[in-house]
Amino acid sequence: MLRYVARRLLTAIPVLWIIVTITFFMMRLAPGGPFSRERVMPIEVQKMIEERYHLDEPLVKQYFRYMGNLLRGDLGPSFRYKDRSVNEILAAGLPTTLQLGSLALLFALLVGIPAGCLAAFRQNSAVDYAAMSFSMVGVSVPNFVVLSTLIYFFAVKLKILTVSGWGRWDQMICPVVALGLMYSAYIARLSRAGMLEVIRQDFIRTARAKGLPERLVIIRHSIKAGLLPVVSFLGPAGAAILTGSLIIETISGVPGIGREFVNSALNRDYTLTIGTVILYSGFLIIFNLAVDIVYAFLDPRIVYE
Amino acid sequence: MAEPVLSVQNLVTRFHTADGVVRAVDGVSFDLMPGGSLGIVGESGCGKSVTHLSFLGLIPQPPGKIEGGKALFKGKNLLAMKPGELRKVRGNDIAVIFQDPMTSLNPVLKISLQMTEGMMIHKGASRAEAEARALELLRAVGIPSPEKRFHDYPHQFSGGMRQRVMIAMALMCEPAALIADEPTTALDVTIQAQILELIQKMRKETGVAVILITHDLGVVASVCEDILVMYAGRVVESAATGPLFARPLHPYTFSLLRSIPRLDAERKERLFSIPGLPPDLIHNPPGCNFNPRCPFAVKRCFSEEPPLTEIEPGRKVACWVDIESKKERAT
Numbered sequence: 001m002l003r004y005v006a007r008r009l010l011t012a013i014p015v016l017w018i019i020v021t022i023t024f025f026m027m028r029l030a031p032g033g034p035f036s037r038e039r040v041m042p043i044e045v046q047k048m049i050e051e052r053y054h055l056d057e058p059l060v061k062q063y064f065r066y067m068g069n070l071l072r073g074d075l076g077p078s079f080r081y082k083d084r085s086v087n088e089i090l091a092a093g094l095p096t097t098l099q100l101g102s103l104a105l106l107f108a109l110l111v112g113i114p115a116g117c118l119a120a121f122r123q124n125s126a127v128d129y130a131a132m133s134f135s136m137v138g139v140s141v142p143n144f145v146v147l148s149t150l151i152y153f154f155a156v157k158l159k160i161l162t163v164s165g166w167g168r169w170d171q172m173i174c175p176v177v178a179l180g181l182m183y184s185a186y187i188a189r190l191s192r193a194g195m196l197e198v199i200r201q202d203f204i205r206t207a208r209a210k211g212l213p214e215r216l217v218i219i220r221h222s223i224k225a226g227l228l229p230v231v232s233f234l235g236p237a238g239a240a241i242l243t244g245s246l247i248i249e250t251i252s253g254v255p256g257i258g259r260e261f262v263n264s265a266l267n268r269d270y271t272l273t274i275g276t277v278i279l280y281s282g283f284l285i286i287f288n289l290a291v292d293i294v295y296a297f298l299d300p301r302i303v304y305e
Numbered sequence: 306m307a308e309p310v311l312s313v314q315n316l317v318t319r320f321h322t323a324d325g326v327v328r329a330v331d332g333v334s335f336d337l338m339p340g341g342s343l344g345i346v347g348e349s350g351c352g353k354s355v356t357h358l359s360f361l362g363l364i365p366q367p368p369g370k371i372e373g374g375k376a377l378f379k380g381k382n383l384l385a386m387k388p389g390e391l392r393k394v395r396g397n398d399i400a401v402i403f404q405d406p407m408t409s410l411n412p413v414l415k416i417s418l419q420m421t422e423g424m425m426i427h428k429g430a431s432r433a434e435a436e437a438r439a440l441e442l443l444r445a446v447g448i449p450s451p452e453k454r455f456h457d458y459p460h461q462f463s464g465g466m467r468q469r470v471m472i473a474m475a476l477m478c479e480p481a482a483l484i485a486d487e488p489t490t491a492l493d494v495t496i497q498a499q500i501l502e503l504i505q506k507m508r509k510e511t512g513v514a515v516i517l518i519t520h521d522l523g524v525v526a527s528v529c530e531d532i533l534v535m536y537a538g539r540v541v542e543s544a545a546t547g548p549l550f551a552r553p554l555h556p557y558t559f560s561l562l563r564s565i566p567r568l569d570a571e572r573k574e575r576l577f578s579i580p581g582l583p584p585d586l587i588h589n590p591p592g593c594n595f596n597p598r599c600p601f602a603v604k605r606c607f608s609e610e611p612p613l614t615e616i617e618p619g620r621k622v623a624c625w626v627d628i629e630s631k632k633e634r635a636t
Contacts, residue, residue, distance in 0.1 A: 202408040208363055209403075210423040210474075211396035220422070224413045299413055300458040 001296070004304035005289065012285045016278065020070065023277045024063055027270050034079035034268045053079060066271075075278075076271035080264070086275040090257055094279075096166060097249070097256030101242035103172065104180035108241070111180075112187025113230065119188070120195035120226075121218065131188060138185025144247045147178035151251075164253035175252040179245055183237055187230050195226035224298050231298065235291040239283035243276075308380070309336035310481050310514050311399070316374035316384075318352075318359040321367060325587040329355040331538035332374070334613070337482060342508060342515045344525030344546070346561075347535035348583060353518045356535075357484045360384060361399065362391045379481070397427040400475035404487035406467035410459040416470055417455045424477045435477070442473035445510070446503055465496035469503065476507060483508075484516045489524060501528050522565060526550060534558050537584050537594035540613055544620045552629075554622040556599045593625070601626045603633050 035041070035049055050056045054065060069076055075086035112135075119131040151174050154161040165171040198204065199222055207221045244258025257276065264272035296302045318330040330352040337343050345353045358364045360376035360383045376383040378398060383391060395401075403409040411419055420443075421435035430438070436455070443451035446469040459467055468488060475483055485504060489497035505528055508515050517528055525532055525546065532549050534542040534557065542555040553559040563577040581598040590596055596606045605625045613623040616634075627634045 202403060202405060203411040205363060206401075206403060206409045206471075207411065209361065209395055209401040211392045211394070211427060212422060213392065213426065216422065216426070220414070220418075221411050225411075301412060301460050 001293075001304060005293070008289050008292075012282075012289075015285065016281055019277060019281050020067075020274055021063075023274050024066065024270075025059075027265075027268065027273055028059060030268065032268055034270065036268070053077070066274075075275040078269055078272050080267045080269040080272065086271045089260065089272060090275055090279065093255060093257035093260065096254060097244035097258055098242055100166075100172070100175060100179065100248070100254055100256060100258075101244055103176040105183065105238060105241050107176055107180035108183035108187055112184040113191050113227065115184070116188040116191030116193075116230075117195055117218070117223070117226075119192045120199065123196065128192075132192070135185035135188040138181045139189075141181075143178045143182060143245065144251060146181050147174060147248060147251050150174045150178060164251070166252070166254045166256075171252075175248045175254055178252075179241065179248050183241055186233060186237070190229045190233055191227055194229040195222060198222045198226040201225075228295065228298060231291055231294050235288040236284065238287040238290075239280060242283055243280050307339055309377075310339045310341075310379065311337040311516075312375075312377040313356070313360060314375045314377070316356060316359060316376060317372045318355055318364065318369060319372050320369050322587075327586045328538050328589065329369075329586060330359060333535070333538075333540050334374075335533050335540070335543065337514050337516060339481070340508070340512045340514055341531065342517065342529045344529030344532045345516060345518045345535060346520065346522060346525055346532060348520055350586070351535045351583065352538040352586075353520075353535055354486055357401070357486065357516065357518070361395055361401065361484075362386075362388060363395075393427065396423045396475075396480070397478045398480055399482045399484065400478070400480040402468070402471050402475050402483065402485045402488045405491040406464055406471050407459075407491065409471060410467060412459055415456050415458055416462075419459075420470070420474045420477060423474070427478050438477060439473065442476055443470070445507070446470075446473045448473075464492055465499065468492060468496075468500050472500075472503060472507065476511060476513065479511065480513055482514045482516065484518070486518045487520070488517070490519070490521075497524070504528065522550075522561060534561070537589065538586055539594060539623065540621075541595065541624070542620075542622045543613070548620060554616065554620065554628065555624050556601045556626070556628055557595050559628055560598075560600075593623075601628050601631060605633060 033055070034053075035046065047056070054062055057065070066076060073087075075090070078084050078086055078089055081089060115131045115135070119128040122128050151161075151163055154174065155163045160170070161173055162168070162171045166175075204217060204221060207217045212221075243261065244254075244256045246259045246262045248254065249256045249258040257279075260272060261276045261280070263269075264276060292304070296304060312335075314334045316330050316333045317328075320327040320329055333352065333356050335343060335345075345356070347353050355364060359369075359371050362383075364371075371384055374384065378394060383394065386394070410416075417436065417439065420439040421432065424430045424435040424438060425432065440451050440455060443455070448454055448466060448469055454462070459470075462470060472488075488504065489500050492500060501524060504515060504517070507513065515528075517525060519525055529546055532544060532546050533540055534549075534555065536557050542549065542553070542558045544554075549558065550562065553562055557579075560577070560579045564579060566576055579598055584590055584594055584597075590607075592605070592607045592609055593599070593602070593611055596602045599606065603626055609625070611623045611625045613621050615621050625633055
């Protein structure tokens with residue numbers, strides 16, 4: 001198992017390298033640059049800036065310079081935020097985004113799994129229909145609508161929560177729920193489908209024939225296998241949710257890095273874009289590895305060598 | 306005569322589906338004597354499995370519904386029990402072995418847990434007591450060095466070994482009755498014989514009464530003392546094994562026995578098969594269910610359903626016709 005993990009981590013290196021290379025050249029293919037403005041800059045100023053950021057060098061040379069810095073763990077200077085390096089920007093915003101993301105993920109799991117299980121065990125009942133309608137809404141309503149509605153009712157009208165900011169629980173509830181709701185809806189649907197699949201299996205009939213109380217039939221005999229689809233969903237979903245959301249962070253005034261994922265690309269902030277891409281891919285790789293490891297724990301038939 | 310350990314009387318189970326009402330079990334009765342062995346024979350979909358799943362409370366309700374009859378276990382009616390009471394009978398007093406040992410064991414739980422959990426619930430046994438009993442039974446059913454295999458998962462066992470584990474698991478709580486629902490159907494022929502022998506051995510050693518459900522007449526012939534032949538949700542004939550094989554009284558039993566391949570038959574002879582298909586149980590034919598396929602049918606068979614009647618001591622048959630004389634039986 002340890003060897004398997006080590007091998008998976010080693011193969012992540014070439015994957016990351018390919019991703020960085022593709023991003024590097026694709027960003028350069030996009031029209032415009034970090035210093036393109038509507039107002040034309042004096043040619044001398046432009047030259048000075050380009051020299052400072054090595055933009056005057058041939059592209060291949062720039063690439064090797066960037067890769068060299070990257071190997072030392074330096075993501076380079078931001079092209080947009082003067083005097084700040086990409087490392088600093090990510091380090092400043094990441095903890096907040098991670099906090100928001102993990103709370104949203106926790107919310108999604110705590111709401112989605114029980115809702116899905118309940119719906120499965122009371123299939124075609126009022127509970128089932130209620131849970132599935134809720135999840136249909138959760139999947140289809142965009143998160144900025146959810147967030148605006150939550151803020152309007154709980155902060156503006158009822159004044160229980162705060163409109164924006166980050167740090168106190170009354171500031172955190174709205175963005176966490178708005179970010180997690182869609183995931184909780186997906187998780188509810190997946191766990192319902194997974195559980196329905198399992199409770200039709202012969203071994204559940206065996207468990208009942210043994211005279212086990214329903215509680216044990218569910219907890220011991222169904223949940224492990226029934227939640228496997230949720231676990232596989234958590235790989236990509238975990239990476240997406242933990243890297244935050246531009247919309248949520250902007251509306252709620254959360255000082256995270258979610259907004260940089262979009263803004264850096266729009267600004268042609270080459271280094272910051274690659275920084276966010278590396279972060280996202282890193283999360284994805286780690287989460288998918290974690291999913292595979294959890295799978296092996298849940299299902300003994302899966303063995304890694 | 307001793308009291309039967311399990312007495313099913315006139316059991317009726319129906320499934321209310323979108324296509325109509327399926328009469329899966331339509332007035333089935335039988336007695337299982339202590340330590341006895343009863344074979345229930347019939348083709349797929351004739352209600353053999355639904356019978357036992359009904360009185361054990363294991364059919365999905367809805368769409369299933371038990372609409373009549375009694376199932377007396379040691380005098381108590383299982384059909385009138387609350388789900389909680391019935392749960393205490395299942396696995397404890399009446400245990401079941403299912404057809405496919407590949408899918409009937411939970412793939413993600415260790416054998417040790419699956420074997421011991423029932424006894425810990427029903428008997429309040431400690432883990433150590435339950436494990437000791439499980440190891441003893443695993444040895445009895447012929448699992449070599451059970452201590453080493455005890456904490457393995459089902460996929461680490463072969464099909465035959467898994468069915469041995471199922472049998473050991475069923476016997477954990479020393480049940481009075483063991484229902485084996487097609488226990489050998491999913492196994493290789495050579496393993497089939499071993500499993501049947503094992504069921505016989507365990508029956509003799511523990512005194513458990515066995516109901517063996519199968520579509521294979523060869524299986525019941527070697528194991529069971531009494532046989533119940535079912536067709537389309539009804540019992541058509543019941544008798545002791547010897548007389549039934551020697552002289553079947555119902556046209557269906559007669560045809561079934563004719564369709565067994567024989568070693569002493571002429572090579573050119575075609576194997577007999579019963580023409581037609583069983584009814585779909587939603588649109589049963591009027592009269593006897595078997596009439597469209599019956600070579601002996603007379604006029605009455607198409608209008609009146611024959612009741613299961615005791616024709617000779619210990620022999621019951623549901624047929625209007627005496628197939629030996631090919632004449633309608635006098636009533």
